[in-house]
Amino acid sequence: MRKKSGMAKLLYLSVALCLLFSVIISGCDASDNSDKDAKATNAPANSANPAATGPTPGGTVKFIMSSTATNIGFPATDAASFTLYYNRPALESLGRYDGTGKMTPFLAESWQSDSKAKTITFKIKQGIKFQDGTDFNAEAVKWNIEQYVAAKRPEVKGIQSIQVIDASTVQLNLASWDIGLLDSIAYFVLMVSPAAVEKNGKDWAVSHPVGTGPFNFVSWEKDVSIKFKKNENYWQKGKPYLDAIEYSFIYDLNTAGNVFKSGGADVITQMTAETTLELEKLGKSTMQNNAKIYGRIGLGLMFDSGNPNSPLKELKVRQAVMHAVDTKAIIKSVLRGLAEETNQYYDSTAQFYNPDVKGYPYDPEKAKQLLAEAGYANGFKTKITTIPSYENLVTAVQSYLAKVGIDVQVVTMDVSKLIALTAGTWDGMTVYIRTLQPNAPTLIYRNFGQDAAYFSKNIIHPESLNKLLKDAIDAPDAEASRKAVLDMQKVLHDDHAMYFPMASPISSIFMNPKVQNLGMFKTNGYDWAPEDVWVQK
Structure with missing residues (x-):
């Protein structure tokens, strides 16, 4: 039963890698059969049902996870972005993105940055408690940022010292100015209780999140479930509305789809193509996609360009690989048109997209010519390492490369093993999310910086790219930084062909119209606000 059609698995891919979980509500009033005539729409996931009068308390939301969790309570040592879904009920950050892509204060009251003085100052909201009853204050913020610094996380790179000015004010003193550091700290540094970690240890904290969030951690049974219950002392009065949140690990997509279609679930974000088409036809659910939000994902392939024993160390070979693959055809036939082709890091909807990037359009004869010029007229053997949900995408790439003489062995492993692999070295190519x-x-530094946590040990680091990364980070204002990023696109792709960007998927979710304020696909791809979710009775 493991085999699925390419259409089914790759539509799942476009959804799963953006959301990496499904949401199911059961054991609450949202999942009854009184909603059979609701029509499918493109209304936002948090739009109200016409009969809704306002938030009502109660209910348990169950999320079906597509990938196992490994660290839900000590985020400083976990660089996987998808974990932001898992720990969001318990852990919160200083800021959140709004619908325009602007970082706005959340646990922070306000902030100020001074590029000349090389400082960032956070003013912290007062009166907030961690779930263990200890104070959330400037000392706690300092401690949390220090954990990320100790873990050598690139998101906090460049902090020289951290100074507590008073109980609600923290000042960061930087070794050099970094225009993206404020956003990075406000978003990525999730606040955990220093007292809880110091009392029980970091190993304990990994599986026991204690934060300021709307839900208290209850239990984590590996590969079965993670459960949270309402935080009765949450700092936002009157919230959360739900009684509980539960993440269930269910990996069979057909089972998940059947549960939703039978009325046993209220929201589904991972499904086969067949389920998607059936749900659209039935017209009993609300649909929302991520086509117009910030923080979508890009998917492609990373080359082992820094491996001296790999044919992909040669620029012309990397260029040949991209010329050999018909990305448009793959999007149409395998991704069912639910993606936008891109020849660079961002897609055409983003402010950082550079229309002057030429890229490598499909041209198999050009690919053969480049291979011959690089000394590989007879082709060569290589690997592509993937995860199960990417197998059909990689198989399509494999078939195109075979036509120009590149013999690809597909190696499949689970997500956790792939993450570990990309922190070191790999042979050939690996899927790149x-x-x-x-x-x-x-974000670009996290992937291509010389000391980045992932990929850096196995890719080239051109001096022109290093300089532009520094220029983008050191820029005194947003426009100067944007210009450096635009120039960076040409260096990454036209000059050095460092990776194969391929596409940006368009993901969809379906939900019972009674589910309100889910918050997915509203701002940033990894964000949602569990404190605001409610179900109409």
């Missing part, structure tokens, strides 16, 4: 959030300098 990137987030398209607004903070471009930090």
